[in-house]
Amino acid sequence: MLLRGVLLAVLAPQLGVLAGALDLPAGSCAFEENTCGFDSVFTYLPWILNEEGHYIYVDTSFAKQGEKAVLLSSDLQAEEWSCLRLVYQITSSSRSPSDTSRLNLYVRFEDESFDRLLWSAKEPSDSWLIASLDLQNSSKKFKILIEGVLGQGSTASIALFEIKMTTGYCIECDFEENHLCGFVNRWNPNVNWFVGGGNIRNSPSILPQDHTFKSELGHYMYVDSVYVKHFQEVAQLISPMTTAPMSGCLSFYYQLQQGNDNIFSLYTRDGAGLYEEIWKLGQPGNAAWNLAEVEFSAPYPMEVIFEVAFNGPKGGYVALDDISFSPVHCQNQTELPFSAMEASCNFEEDLCNFYQDKEGPGWTRVKVKPNMYRAGDHTSGIGYYLLANTKFTSQPGYIGRLYGPSLPGNLQYCLRFYYAIYGFLKMSDTLAVYIFEENHVVQEKIWSVLESPRGVWMQAEITFKKPMPTKVVFMSLCKSFWDCGLVALDDITIELGSCSSPERLPPPPGECTFEQDECAFTQERRNRSSWHRRRGETPTSYTGPKGDHTTGVGYYMYIEASHMVYGQKAQLLSWPLRGVTGKHCLTFFYHMYGAGTGLLSVYLKREGESEESLLWRRRGEQSISWLRALIEYSCERQHQVIFEAIRGVSIRSDIAIDDVKFQAGPCAEMEDLTQQSSGYSEDLNEIEF
Numbered sequence: 001m002l003l004r005g006v007l008l009a010v011l012a013p014q015l016g017v018l019a020g021a022l023d024l025p026a027g028s029c030a031f032e033e034n035t036c037g038f039d040s041v042f043t044y045l046p047w048i049l050n051e052e053g054h055y056i057y058v059d060t061s062f063a064k065q066g067e068k069a070v071l072l073s074s075d076l077q078a079e080e081w082s083c084l085r086l087v088y089q090i091t092s093s094s095r096s097p098s099d100t101s102r103l104n105l106y107v108r109f110e111d112e113s114f115d116r117l118l119w120s121a122k123e124p125s126d127s128w129l130i131a132s133l134d135l136q137n138s139s140k141k142f143k144i145l146i147e148g149v150l151g152q153g154s155t156a157s158i159a160l161f162e163i164k165m166t167t168g169y170c171i172e173c174d175f176e177e178n179h180l181c182g183f184v185n186r187w188n189p190n191v192n193w194f195v196g197g198g199n200i201r202n203s204p205s206i207l208p209q210d211h212t213f214k215s216e217l218g219h220y221m222y223v224d225s226v227y228v229k230h231f232q233e234v235a236q237l238i239s240p241m242t243t244a245p246m247s248g249c250l251s252f253y254y255q256l257q258q259g260n261d262n263i264f265s266l267y268t269r270d271g272a273g274l275y276e277e278i279w280k281l282g283q284p285g286n287a288a289w290n291l292a293e294v295e296f297s298a299p300y301p302m303e304v305i306f307e308v309a310f311n312g313p314k315g316g317y318v319a320l321d322d323i324s325f326s327p328v329h330c331q332n333q334t335e336l337p338f339s340a341m342e343a344s345c346n347f348e349e350d351l352c353n354f355y356q357d358k359e360g361p362g363w364t365r366v367k368v369k370p371n372m373y374r375a376g377d378h379t380s381g382i383g384y385y386l387l388a389n390t391k392f393t394s395q396p397g398y399i400g401r402l403y404g405p406s407l408p409g410n411l412q413y414c415l416r417f418y419y420a421i422y423g424f425l426k427m428s429d430t431l432a433v434y435i436f437e438e439n440h441v442v443q444e445k446i447w448s449v450l451e452s453p454r455g456v457w458m459q460a461e462i463t464f465k466k467p468m469p470t471k472v473v474f475m476s477l478c479k480s481f482w483d484c485g486l487v488a489l490d491d492i493t494i495e496l497g498s499c500s501s502p503e504r505l506p507p508p509p510g511e512c513t514f515e516q517d518e519c520a521f522t523q524e525r526r527n528r529s530s531w532h533r534r535r536g537e538t539p540t541s542y543t544g545p546k547g548d549h550t551t552g553v554g555y556y557m558y559i560e561a562s563h564m565v566y567g568q569k570a571q572l573l574s575w576p577l578r579g580v581t582g583k584h585c586l587t588f589f590y591h592m593y594g595a596g597t598g599l600l601s602v603y604l605k606r607e608g609e610s611e612e613s614l615l616w617r618r619r620g621e622q623s624i625s626w627l628r629a630l631i632e633y634s635c636e637r638q639h640q641v642i643f644e645a646i647r648g649v650s651i652r653s654d655i656a657i658d659d660v661k662f663q664a665g666p667c668a669e670m671e672d673l674t675q676q677s678s679g680y681s682e683d684l685n686e687i688e689f
Helices: 002-009 012-020
Strands: 056-059 068-072 076-078 082-091 102-109 116-121 129-135 138-149 157-167 184-186 193-197 219-224 233-238 246-256 262-270 275-280 290-298 302-310 317-326 363-367 384-388 398-403 411-422 431-437 443-448 458-466 470-478 486-496 532-535 555-559 569-573 580-592 599-606 613-619 627-635 639-646 655-664 681-683 686-688
Touching: 082 102, 082 116, 102 129, 116 129, 138 157, 193 233, 219 233, 246 262, 262 290, 275 290, 411 431, 431 458, 443 458, 470 486, 580 599, 580 613, 599 627, 613 627, 639 655
Parallel strands: 627 686
Antiparallel strands: 056 157, 068 138, 076 138, 082 129, 082 157, 102 116, 102 138, 184 233, 193 219, 219 317, 233 302, 246 290, 246 317, 262 275, 262 302, 363 384, 384 486, 398 470, 411 458, 411 486, 431 443, 431 470, 532 555, 555 655, 569 639, 580 627, 580 655, 599 613, 599 639, 613 681
16 A cells, blocks of 8 residues: 555656657647747747656756746647646755745737736655646637746756646546546555556455446546544545636546445635535445536635545445536536626626615715815726715714625625725724625624725725625614714625635736735836835825725835926836737826826837837826726737826826736727816827837
8 A cells, every 4th residue: 555655656757658659739748859849938048858858957057046948839729628737847956945946837828918827836846746727718829838947056957747738627537647637645644545447456445447438447546444543534635726717516426335434525625724515425325436516616726625534444445536527507506606796896887786775775876076175986086986974864873784695605705895984083883894694684793994094995805604695784874963974885896715815816917006016117217206116195295195096005106296306207117018919908097186296198118119109198186086097009019118207396296006907908998088187188098009
């Protein structure tokens, strides 16, 4: 048993031998004689093909720390959901985790000017490792880009043994290949999952045939209790971590000895290590292969764990085969599936699926034009939001309730929303969030305002889970006439999972909120008159934002007018963007408040040209709110986008930007802001170069 477990751990290198004999699908390579259409990008280090085949590598024998090698595939397409498996190894003589080598995998879509980071690894190992990465189905052509960055140490190296792209989901497996689809056994001295079938004939647990081929030569996984020594010995078979959101029906076949003392369960585990049981075997079923179907939802990265707990050495065995996934819900599913879109609302069109008490409207949907005295909505600065305790409804003891749509029970949810408070003397409980069970009998407060900056859109995040179907209720309370003020609410979203999961999917590329740093934006020179990253209010009164747009308490970029002279400019340059055919959409939020506000412009700078082309401009004071800008442009050459701020006539001329986002394709919500702005405005929203 122990020997076979060791063999199982070292079987992965045989994968290349197996795959080399087969016709590999597009996007795959075993690196036996060539690189199968994968080419080194000449501006970086080359990947070296080992003389005896089997792998390619880059190491410090011909390169320095920090240098990188980039491998680029030919054009690929995945019209069906696909799984990309990468067999790799990172070695290093450095013990510092910050100095180790790193292997990154990107997807480059044909119509996007940036690369999407799909996966990254930096852990050194003494053997080959397998990464399993889900590729969502898309009609777009794309390339796979693999980047190896060398770390510190005299023997640092990165090697690729095999790349294989196949149709299907990475959590699916029939256990017929040596890599076991990236599934791993959690080692236990007494009970472990092993491969059964094929030529293995030395275990009393061997089944007559597997489920895949209905043959004694087919393979499956099994766990046997013969060496159990303690009560509740546990064996776990762990799937690869999902790398793309998925929801549907997970099915598998199992077989076990009748009437034996074991517990067969299925769990999910997220990146924070949180377990959740999603299935447990009740009635054992017949002696043949039995089908199990389980509703499975992975909105963020998680593993599936098949667990068997034995109460003694006579617990028998459990066998497992043909794990598969379908994006449609299981036949035994009775509850309606959760829809994040139906549970969210920005109030631009109506109340969506939210509603109020029948006694009368306590929340009013309002819209404010850009001005210097009252903030607009959070979504765009010029749209709609909800306002409670207005002058028409404000009265002592007033309570306004806003009910959300019904949410299925026994699921973990992340609720996010933005709120702003105006005018209250005492802020406690001016806005609270309750959970109501469907019968509206039981209610539980899960959040309330304690203290908040007045007039700033603040983000709130709440994670909750209840066994029964529930509704989220926003409640605004006006305790006495002298305490009454205004409560604003906007951009409510409800998603599955925890708000604070450390292993959430990586943020989309081309986005920058400035929360961690300046992203890949650069400045030609940095001094007191440059763009600065800041949180909270700016130092000068009556100019600049009170908080950022992302959360209300985060960071933004701005110019400090008191450090500049009239007409002085500061430029913030984007990272180089790849030129592609078709349209791009640039969105960002800008803040131009102050009597002496100058000029904010956005330019496009094409590679090889000294002249910059104007895309968008605003002049003078615009609003006390963050306003959204939408710019649509086309450029087929490598280029950069430049944000240029020019100081106005007085120190009340702070200009800020936040939440910059580059997207492929035309802007979905193209708006003409010319009519909305005060002062001079020039919109060049659709420009081709």
